[in-house]
Amino acid sequence: MPWITIQWHFDSLFASPNSIFWKVLVPPVLFGAHGFAATWMAVWCLFHPYEAKFIPGTRIQLPLTPGIFPKRRSKLAQAVASTVTDTLLTTADIRAKVETLVTEGNIYLSVDLFIESVLTEFRDITKLHRLASDLAELSPTLLHHLLDSTIDSIEAGKDRRLAAMVRKIFDELILSAKITTDQAQVISAFVMDTLLTPTKVRNALLTLLSPQNIGALDDSIQTHAGTTYKILARIIGVKRICYECRNFLEKEVDESQRVIGDLIKRFRLHEQITNQITNFDLGSLPLQTISRCKENLVIFVESFLLTYRNDLLQAVSKIEKEAMASVRAAIIHFNPASVPPVWINRIKQDLAHFAYLYLNRELGMLLEKAIPALGMYSLIAQKIDLFSARQIEEVVKRICKQELLWLEIFGGIIGFVLGILQILVNAVSP
Secondary structure, eight states: OOOOOOOOOHHHHHHSSHIIIIIHHHHHHHHHHHHHHHHHHHHHHOOOOOOOOOOOOOOOOOTTTTEEEEEEEEHHHHHHHEEEEEIIIIIHHHHHHHHHHHHHHHHHHHHHHHHHHHHHHHHHHHHHHHHHHHHHHHHHHHHHHHHHHHHHHHTTOOHHHHHHHHHHHHIIIIITTOOOOHHHHHHHHHHHTSSSSSHHHHHHHHHHTOOOHHHHHHHHHHHHSHHHHHHHHHHHHHHHHHHHHHHHHOOOOHHHHHHHHHHHHTTTTEEEEEHHHHHGGGGGHHHHHHHHHHHHHHHHHHHHEEEETHHHHHHHHHHHHHHHHHHHHHHHHGGGGGOOOOHHHHHHHHHHHHHHHEEEEEEEEHHHHHHHTHHHHHHHHHHHHHHHHHHHHHHHHHHHHHHHHHHHHHHHHHHHHHHHHHHHHHHOOO
């Protein structure tokens, strides 16, 4: 394939003023102006026109109207919101920032400011008496409303606060509670005096040693026991011994009760029960058992409130005067000056420490619930979608004004380079 030979005729470009003007000067200027104008028009079309335009006298919409940003404003809003929430301001970023702010020192400053504000209000006698009267009059209503609304929520199956409180009390107090030796002795004495008396033990043994149970015991031994134990049961006469014990308990009432009482003393049941209660640790039980006890306690409290609802509400109504007087007296007689500064500082530190531990433990879960509830994506999308076309243009140009200007200049430069290429083309074909 023969090569195409290019012959340059630069002398023809400068042969006359007319040739210099049209073949050397005009192409770069014309192409550069075209590139600049085309780029400027492209940038202008991003924002203009602000509204749709139609062919006069018709409902035919002109193409590229409105501008790209005004026309795609909703999708632009969604894209910006998605970029912000998924990339720029994620839940992990917010959580990391909040965790740096949630320090015990920062929480202490907030607690200190709050307590000092409360103490300042309490030093004003006029405000103190007004506050005492208002809270005293409001306390029965609040108590009645709180109890009534709580029971209604439980009955409707919507209440979760009471169950959460009971579980928290179980975890923080009941689970870690220890029974002292004195308390165990009192409980053991109560059990011995009410449940394990000789008379009740005798009656329980008579119920246990009924003819049906004795027959069932003998059948079970013959069915499930091994050959050796079957022979041993026959030799000893388990069934006969059970009947003789029953006859003794039935016919010799006083004597059987004395025997049972003597056995209780010899077995030292009182001490055994006391030791078992003292050494009992609820936390040592299996996790399933602990969880079942916790849920049973929740069910018991809720059932108690539902069953005795009317009685509880009547009781609250009966103690209205006492509640008002107690609240009023407690507030009026409170003197902030009587509280030692050491106690106040300790209370502040304890509250700050408690809040810090709670937030440090629950902050992640709280933020996971709070951040989606804020609806940042929807909020950002709605805000941007409410922008007018002019506001969008101003925002974009304020952010990248220099970049858009250089984009237009770059379009002119490209056109200018194409104009130089046109000069070379003119030199090839004079």
